[in-house]
Amino acid sequence: MSNDKQLSACEFRELEEDELIHVDCLEHVYPDGTSSLHNVCFSLFKGEIVVICGANGAGKSTLVEHLNGLVKPKVGRLVVLGQEVTQKTGVITEVGLVFQDSDSQVFAPTVLDDVMFGPLNKGFTADAARLAAISALERIGAAHLTNRIPYYLSRGEKRLVAIAGVLAMNPEVIVADEPTSDLDPFHSRQIESVLFELKTDSRISIVIATHDMDLAARIADRIYVIAEGQVIATGTPRDIFYNKSVLARANLNEPTAVRLYKRLCQGGSASDFKPVKEHDLVKLLEGVIGKAEP
């Protein structure tokens, strides 16, 4: 049963084919009366990576906590994997949530125990849970951490274990809140490539909440820009990152590649192809240099 208290300015949309998560007119108000989400509409389709961009306090984490039913919508509609989430619905474990604070997520005495926690809760036998955990750790290249104590892991390693913890539950969707925010460049790249491989190799749909625009530029198929609890723009990375007013309104910077390209364009060498990733910019520059060579 859907919640019919939506505001008149926002209308419920039809569910589309292959739509794994469907959010309409979502509202969330903190107990002190502060509104953290207002009329939020969101969609996630099979096999895509969607990035939710926004500054600190924009409402990203609150939205993310709704996506597996951990927080239930009081106003608006949330449909996850075809199941409408109401106040009575339990948490949908097919949507794995990787929290921003891995210290809180990884709490068992050993890494193996922690990764087994989800499968055991799903009713796996001990042996099946162990196999699922080991397989998940291997898939993300963290098999060497199996018998380590989480307490002594680095932040990057803890993040990997947290991802393995949700991966062991065979999720259809992984939602990661600020997955690289407090990591060094090496671990940041490692987490990024793990998430990307999960999409390409395992066809797992991924939602990432971040204010790291370079990460968003490299990895996103679609982007939602959120500011003051509202979705202010949605589109491809190219649509979003060349829209200065949207980024300014959300207090976000352009990705490095876009910033460099714009600086180059000031010299009068604009191209029809607008790069978003560093890789695209390098290709563009190689082309320009190639033409300039005698």
Add this chain to the structure above:
Amino acid sequence: MSSDISSLEDFMRVALIIVACVNAYRGCLGGLMTNIGFEKHLPDLGLITHYSEFGKSPVHEISPWTKIILLPVVVFNITVIIDLRLLLMILFAVVCLYWASELPIVLLLYWWTLPVFFVASITFLLIWSVPGSDLVSYGPIHLTLEGVALFVTLIVKTLIGVTYSLVLLMTTKYNYLTHIISKILPYPLSQIALLTYRFLFLTLEGLKSMVIAMKSRGGLKLSGIRKHGKFYGSVFALAFIRSFDKADHVAKAMQSRGYQGKLASSYYVPRPSAGGYAFIFVAVLLSIFSYSFGRYF
């Protein structure tokens, strides 16, 4: 006049004893805490987990059931036995067990500090009113031999409890504890006990990082504690509030991975061996024997 002089001498004696106690406290606790590091006096979650999960001593091989059944036996002993000699023997036995578990003895001494400090701070007020043969007296204040014995007895009882609890926690895998607690306690209580056990570590972790942060800015010196006691009190209260907040995050993370109020346990916990049963039987017999005869000491 002579009675005035005698009361002044008594007063000086009491004052000297108090100064000696304060200095001992400063020397033993303060010195350790400021020079070696306050954080070392808080049990280390990682280390406890390391020993419990990967320890290979003979005590690790004992059935978890045996160790857990012995816990109430130990608690019974420290509750009912009042004879200091018997208590010292039990403490010696428990420390030997700790040593046989191949656990770090030096850290045990550090970890003893806070419970001793806690019990001493309470019993220090009690010992002045215990009737018995006076060692020192000034007006209504009497320090008796029995008062000193009470102080030492309570400290020894604390050390027995702390040491055996550490042996149990550091030689038994968490999953075994989970399994046993869920078997012996009814449903909500078992979950509360298990989660309290985990969250206690989170609280300690938060407290530890806060202590380090305060020390790095020159805080937590004894003189500072005297001057800014209220401030430190509020900081420690904040540590507990933060750990509560962290517990909320952990609960969310657990729920999102399918936790619905019952920790799933899939471990087989080995039953006590014949030797284990015999040991428990002997320990229970000895406890009853000690209690019965202890009353006549």
